[in-house]
Amino acid sequence: MSKEIFALSSGYLKKVVPLLMKYQVPATPPNYALWYTYVANADNELSKKIDESIKETGTLSPTLSEELYNTHVADEKVKDVDEFQRGLQALALEMGNTMEDTLKDTATFQNTLDKTFSQLARVGEEALSMEETVAVVRKAVKGSNELRQSTNFFKSQLADAQKEISRLKETLQQANDDALHDALTGIYNRRAFDTELETLAAKPPPKGFSLLLCDLDHFKSFNDTYGHLMGDQVLKLTAKRLSDYCRDGINAYRYGGEEFALLVPNRALSGGCRVAETIRATIDKLAIKDKKTGKKLDNISVSIGVAEYEKGESIRNLISRADAQLYEAKNLGRNRVMPVT
Structure with a gap:
């Protein structure tokens, strides 16, 4: 290794450590490799994604770090x-x-x-x-x-x-x-959600964040009537619509069964509710065709509960508050967002 290359590499490493400390990123070997690639400008797509994350959330979450490392550096x-x-x-x-x-x-x-x-x-x-x-x-x-x-x-x-x-x-x-992604729908899974939520709660974005819990209405009855294959199609389409809305730092997760979650950074309760209402209206327009009968099924809807993170509260309490709002939306007739703001 020439002196020039050694000096260049040392310079990159000296930039990596302060960045890890600034954004509170654990100093693990994969993170070193990830951020070394970033400061070296060796991968434009990687640098762009890191810059976007820092702009939206003020950090680089463990979930995104792992995904970027797997995709751009190692693919373990x-x-x-x-x-x-x-x-x-x-x-x-x-x-x-x-x-x-x-x-x-x-x-x-x-x-x-x-x-x-x-x-x-x-x-x-x-x-x-x-x-x-x-x-x-x-x-x-x-x-x-x-x-x-x-x-x-x-x-x-x-x-x-x-x-x-x-x-x-x-x-x-x-x-x-x-793995970070749900096998059926392709969006982030519960493990990714838990990791991301823990990170956001530990270091909230400048304007806080909101949690959305979404549950497909009457999904058990839908499965009983049309079968699990059709139910899987509904889950995939719902996940696709949620993914299409994931921008400005918003991420969607399959929370479990027919329930999904979204983490919405830099949105207070009212902003989170607006996001939820847009999603509800989008899913309400979903229509899929039963291949056996050729009949279009347009009775798909979702109920959504929203909660804004309060500084210092536990993750369990935040989820509990969002879940209570989801239950209220179900109790009031479904296909709605709660609370009303």
Whole structure:
């Protein structure tokens, strides 16, 4: 490494540490790599997204940090899945070879056994001596022992394979658990929501933030009537409409089941309610077609509860207040936003 490159790299690192401290970003290796790429202007798209986040929220959340790192720097999730696939391939190859060897040993023993029975048949026909008879039996016993060893080894391999499969399943499950997005809808999941909300509460944006809890109306009845496949389509379309509205720092999450959440930075209660009303009206216009009957289903609506974060309150209390407003919206007839501002 030349002195010029070393000096340049050192200069970048000296810029990274103050930025991590300024925006209260944990000094983890992935974050170092992420912000090093940022100060080096090595990825314009990455720099743009970081600048937008800082402008809207005053920081870079753990959720966004992880996503940007995975997308622009390392993509560790793909590595985890690749490792899982390679492990399965190696396991299948090893088990295939072991099974092939065992089948060969079985065929050999079968051949030995056939010859032994043929020779034993001669005992009565040709009056073989005792020594010749014992030799024939010993040969069969030897073949049996060899096959037993082969099958015992195969059994041991199966036990080892079972352990390896369990380990690989845990690896894949961990990769899935660490993922930021909901598998069905593609938007952020509950894990991402919890992380983001905790970060916002620890360092609220300059103008605070609001939490929106959204619940599809009569969704259980919809599933019972039209089936879960149609229900999944509704969830996907709802998530798509929420994603389309995600700008100016707003993020949407699948909170659980038919419930979604949005975190709206730099919006007080009235601003959060306006966002919620726009979303409610948009989803109220959703119409999907039942492929079985060709009938359009336009009875999709959502109820939304809104709460503005109060400085110093617990996350649990904020969620509880938003949930209470959601319950009130349901109680008053659904397809509405509460509170009314």
